Amino acid sequence: MTDDRDLSAAEDEVERAKDRMLGTVRDISRQLQPHHLVAELWEDAKIKGADLAEEAVDAVKARPLAATGIVAAIAMFLAREPLMGMAGKLVGGKKDKKGKKAVPAKAAKATTKAAPKPRTQKKNTVEKTA
Numbered sequence: 001m002t003d004d005r006d007l008s009a010a011e012d013e014v015e016r017a018k019d020r021m022l023g024t025v026r027d028i029s030r031q032l033q034p035h036h037l038v039a040e041l042w043e044d045a046k047i048k049g050a051d052l053a054e055e056a057v058d059a060v061k062a063r064p065l066a067a068t069g070i071v072a073a074i075a076m077f078l079a080r081e082p083l084m085g086m087a088g089k090l091v092g093g094k095k096d097k098k099g100k101k102a103v104p105a106k107a108a109k110a111t112t113k114a115a116p117k118p119r120t121q122k123k124n125t126v127e128k129t130a
Helices: 002-031 034-062 064-078 080-092 105-112
Strands: none
Touching: 002 034, 034 064, 064 080
């Protein structure tokens, strides 16, 4: 009888262990599903982004002039071509994209026509024999 009870208790314990193991496997497979992984990464990214934004605000509050200078430098870098064009117009007239001074339209027409070269007659180098 004790053997039957021990055997029955052991079978019950095996069944419970098997159920626990299958539950663990289901939990792990659920956690490894792509949509679950992406959702978890998204939450982590939002938390990190919020932390970085908070730190940036604190840094700007601590040094507003330095932050303003950095933002201005970045803006000038991004808008460098239009700024260079405006500065060129203010200082020395209109400049083309290569940085050369642009020639006014009338002067450009005059300089593009080259004076014709005088024609020279070719001498007949072959002598006629009589």
